[in-house]
Amino acid sequence: MATTTTTSTKNLASTALAENSAPGVSNYEYENLEPYVHPPETKENLNWAELVTLDLEDYGRDGGKERLAKQLEHAVHHVGFFYVKNYGLTQEEVDNQFTLAKHFFALPVDEKAKYECNYAAADYNGWRRSGRRLENKGLDNVEIYNIPKFTEDFEGKYQQPHLLKAHLPEIEHFSKTLHNNVILPLVHLFAIILQLPDEHHLVKQHTYDKKSEDHFRYMLYRKRSSEEWAASGGGLGNGHTDLGTVTLLFRQPIAGLQILGEDGNWTWVSAQPGTITVNLADTISHLTGGWLKSSVHRVVTPPEDQWTYDRTGLLYFARPHNETILNPLDSPVLEAAGVKSRFEKPVTVEEWVKAKQTLQLNPDIAAKRWAEAGDGTVEVLAGFRDRKYKS
Numbered sequence: 001m002a003t004t005t006t007t008s009t010k011n012l013a014s015t016a017l018a019e020n021s022a023p024g025v026s027n028y029e030y031e032n033l034e035p036y037v038h039p040p041e042t043k044e045n046l047n048w049a050e051l052v053t054l055d056l057e058d059y060g061r062d063g064g065k066e067r068l069a070k071q072l073e074h075a076v077h078h079v080g081f082f083y084v085k086n087y088g089l090t091q092e093e094v095d096n097q098f099t100l101a102k103h104f105f106a107l108p109v110d111e112k113a114k115y116e117c118n119y120a121a122a123d124y125n126g127w128r129r130s131g132r133r134l135e136n137k138g139l140d141n142v143e144i145y146n147i148p149k150f151t152e153d154f155e156g157k158y159q160q161p162h163l164l165k166a167h168l169p170e171i172e173h174f175s176k177t178l179h180n181n182v183i184l185p186l187v188h189l190f191a192i193i194l195q196l197p198d199e200h201h202l203v204k205q206h207t208y209d210k211k212s213e214d215h216f217r218y219m220l221y222r223k224r225s226s227e228e229w230a231a232s233g234g235g236l237g238n239g240h241t242d243l244g245t246v247t248l249l250f251r252q253p254i255a256g257l258q259i260l261g262e263d264g265n266w267t268w269v270s271a272q273p274g275t276i277t278v279n280l281a282d283t284i285s286h287l288t289g290g291w292l293k294s295s296v297h298r299v300v301t302p303p304e305d306q307w308t309y310d311r312t313g314l315l316y317f318a319r320p321h322n323e324t325i326l327n328p329l330d331s332p333v334l335e336a337a338g339v340k341s342r343f344e345k346p347v348t349v350e351e352w353v354k355a356k357q358t359l360q361l362n363p364d365i366a367a368k369r370w371a372e373a374g375d376g377t378v379e380v381l382a383g384f385r386d387r388k389y390k391s
């Protein structure tokens, strides 16, 4: 791995994009860490999804926002998934984060346990051990480490292992760059598509400094044998929607992610070099009465030629400010579509996150609540129900 300082970011000229401040830390510390190496792509010919790719460099150019909004319109209303490229981080900066993820998950369980989530409080920041998923209790192979925003609200609240402490300035830089260069432009484009009277309305609901539950994530799906894959159900029952505004998934080569299309068929998301895969999630869908599509997706057994590799993920979850009320926005597009609130009473983002995370982090509570209706649905909050998506 190169060891030069990598603070260079593409200069995306736009008012919505804050300047990328240099982290001020050289990468020499990575010299001591064996670098993460991307596994090879599958040779199998899978039924790949066709997704549009937004070139974020166009965002700052004359007429660029309008061009990108036009390109995005169909995807956000009908598909819920797309790619972005030219987001202002070098491949080396991205790979350094994969390296940290790899080494974090290689720490002994006892060490990781010091940073374990407070599941009962529905607090997802910290380490989530495997074996806590409703579908596959005891059989799931997924570990997660979530890092909150670098703001006063979270200062001192979470301890980090030495490995990550030494790299917090870069992690902070990485998270803030994603927020400035991807999240803010995207919500700006959504506002243009929705023809909101104030084009900056959604940007103002997603400022970095105000309290919200955005977080950066390292994720690991440990490799397993064909028997283990079969016993786990292969992820077919894990279809879900994410709960925030959008989720950013960094390109990694192990296939597994699938999207449920409007036609009821699942297609695979391919690894496009230099891109981030973006999916829309529940809160932006709530803010539009379902007009913006919170896409159903799942991670299934990879193709056989990739069974010998761990699947390491880098993700960023964006959410509106906690105080945001999840009623449909004032928009001529939504008015023409006749959308309605999805809740029986006003619900804040904070309440929504807590309700859905309680189900996600506590398999025992979730099993009971899913069983209540007995029809494959669960009431998350104030009349809004999630449902199961089977194969």
Ligand SMILES: O=C(O)CCC(=O)C(=O)O
Binding pocket: 219, 242, 249, 257, 297, 298, 299, 313
């Ligand atoms: O790992 C992936 O590709 C997707 C993970 C995912 O859907 C999630 O963490 O919500």
Ligand SMILES: [Fe+2]
Binding pocket: 240, 241, 242, 297
């Ligand atoms: Fe997801």
